Amino acid sequence: MKRREGRKNVKKGAPKWMVTYSDMVTLILVFFILLFSMSQIDAAKFEAISESFKNRMIFDFFPSPVPMDNPTENTSTEEKGQTTNEFDMPVNDDKKSDSDTAEDSLSNLMDEVEAYLDEHSLNHVISANRSERGVELVLQDSILFDSGEADILPSAHPFLTKVGNLLSQINNDIKVEGHTDDVPMSSYRYPSNWELSGARASSVVRLLVEENNLDEDRFSIAGYSDTKPLVPNDSASNRSKNRRVEIVILEESYKES
Incomplete structure (x- = not known):
């Protein structure tokens, strides 16, 4: 096998x-x-x-x-066509932001107004202050109007013209506020302090716009009568301080509450 x-x-x-x-x-x-x-x-x-x-x-x-x-x-x-954030593109600290530029504009305006008031000895009837709202120009009624009237006096035109020239150099909005004392007002044209305070604010805006060719959309007015006094209405001197018109050049970032 x-x-x-x-x-x-x-x-x-x-x-x-x-x-x-x-x-x-x-x-x-x-x-x-x-x-x-x-x-x-x-x-x-x-x-x-x-x-x-x-x-x-x-x-x-x-x-x-x-x-x-x-x-x-x-x-x-x-x-x-892309946008970048801080990490995508380094920040250039040398360039000023728009808010810084606006801040400089208001500061320059404040300086020029104060210099004008000093030069013309108007500090006793006009004051300039800086607040959270912006630059506030407070004008006593004695430089602007006759008692109980809302027609602007010729003596007030030079200062308002100066303000108008300064406003033409910036883009900020402006609010003009009229205030009175607590003495009752009653006339054919102005039945109460409400009408008088509103008419005075309106007269100031009209002059600023017409004399300086400013954009009307930048302005707003308010008449507060005697509801926002600076000091108590307990003397003739204090009542004079409360009769005023305030021109407020508003901060761009400020919003009315």
């Missing part, structure tokens, strides 16, 4: 060299994927972030780890 031949063990699967080859192909694929992903970097943001890091004090003595040369085409944020 013939001896049965044993089966030969046949090795199955990929050759050993295939494993190494597969690893190499995989690594190459990953490498090209990384190259592709880097090629999609937003050029504007990449440059802005790099500049932001360079401007931080912590890196003052070290070179920026982010290269300035961009692998992609340079594209400015203006061309893309």
Whole structure:
């Protein structure tokens, strides 16, 4: 009897060299994927972030780890129509904000008004103050009107013209307020202090607008009668202080409550 031949063990699967080859192909694929992903970097943001890091004090003595040369085409944020935040674009401290510019304008106006009052010795009838509302010019009624009237006296025109010239140089809104004392008012034209205070505020606005060609939309008026006295109405001197017109050049950020 013939001896049965044993089966030969046949090795199955990929050759050993295939494993190494597969690893190499995989690594190459990953490498090209990384190259592709880097090629999609937003050029504007990449440059802005790099500049932001360079401007931080912590890196003052070290070179920026982010290269300035961009692998992609340079594209400015203006061309893309994109806006940036503080991190995207470094803040330029040298440039003044709009609020700072408005603040300077009111400060200059305040200085010019005070200089005018000193030059013409009007401090006893006109005062200029700075408040949270803005610049407040308080004019006693004696310089503006005859008793019980709302027609502006000629002697008040030079100062109101000066105010109008200053207002033409800024864009702030203006509120003009009329105030009276607590002595009852009764006439054909002004049945009460309410009508008188409102008419006086209106007369001031009309002169400012007409003499200086100012935009009417900037103005508002209010007549408060005797409801907002500066001092108690207990003497002739105090009543004189309460009879006034206030011209308020409003802060741009101020909102009426």
